[in-house]
Amino acid sequence: MRTPVLVRRIAAGLTAALALSGGTPAPGAAAQETHILVVSGLGGEPEYSSRFTGWSLAMLDAAAGAGVPRERVRWLAERERLHPRASGAARVETVAAEVAALAGRSAPGDLVMVVLFGHGSARDGETRLNLPGPDLSAGHLAAMLEPLSDRRVVVVNAASASGGFLAPLSAAGRVVITATRSPAESEATRFGGAFVAALGGADADTDKDGAVSILEAFEFARSEVARSFEETGSLATEHALLDDDGDGRGSMEPGDSDGALAARITLAPASPVAAGDAELERLRAERTRLETALTELRARKDSMQAAAYERELERLLLEIARTGRAIREREGGGS
Secondary structure (H helix, E strand, C coil), X not given: CCCHHHHHHHHHCCCCCCCXXXXXXXXXXXXXXXXXXXXXXXXCCHHHHHHHHHHHHHHXXXXXXXXXXXXXXXXXXXXXXXXXXXXXXXXXXXXXXXXHHHHHHCCCCCEXXXXXXXCEEXXXXXXXECCCCCCEEHHHHHHHHHHHCCCEEEEEECCCCHHHHXXXXXCCCEEEEECCCCCCCCCXXXXXXXXXHHHHCCCCCCCCXXXXXXXXXXXXXXXXXXXXXXXXXXXXXXXXXXXXXXXXXXXXXXXXXXXXXXXXXXXXXXXXXXXXXXXXXXXXXXXXXXXXXXXXXXXXXXXXXXXXXXXXXXXXXXXXXXXXXXXXXXXXXXX
């Protein structure tokens, strides 16, 4: 369980903190960039087509709000001619072309995020995302992503039956999120809407550092989905998973092994370190150290006394906020 009262008490006394970058560039290095590909598959019915389109547009808005340049965000839509913001049609060959283009225009260390909305299915021993024309299989997508092995890759499959994508896509240095825990969970999902809402708002920023990490968005969406089923008294038909340690086994409640990488990644592009600014480099390295310590603390919570855990949690959150403020001031962003 979290300690929301403690978090609110800490947040009330803090000023805005710098958004996490998910990495610390070397002095004089170019800024790490964020690249996003959104794919909305076959709706089958107007209700679902509208839902997947809405989620896609919300994802584009979240990217824009995080400062990701428009030219680095692509959306492949079910009916691309109906949507001025669409970059092309959601077809297997177009997805392959866009991922190849991502490999060409991104650089090692960049964040590449692929987000899939739609209906999924499992047949012939493989899980697929339903697209106009041939479907996109987990194996096919895994092959497409191979040239991106030196990028920080986040794949979010919010479709039904998406749990079958987790093991094939799992890799070191990669975050894989699925809306379901297995291909057998084949009902239309709710996870995608809650996930993009988390990325586009502030409610999911539980550590109050000024940015929503991929882990925070996952946990927020998972909780919202569970709450929506509880409110209607219905049996939950989806259970989201996150894998970021490369073992191919997702966690519904990350903390022990999964979650450390996702906690350090946000949509916000990283800023470069000014050449020769050793102090700014030191501050960013300190922030990364503190964020890692926070992740490790949360993993140890069940083995600690509650009072000791809360004291250490408060200390780390305060230090992260102070370091974030120092970074902002160093970069000329003020307080």
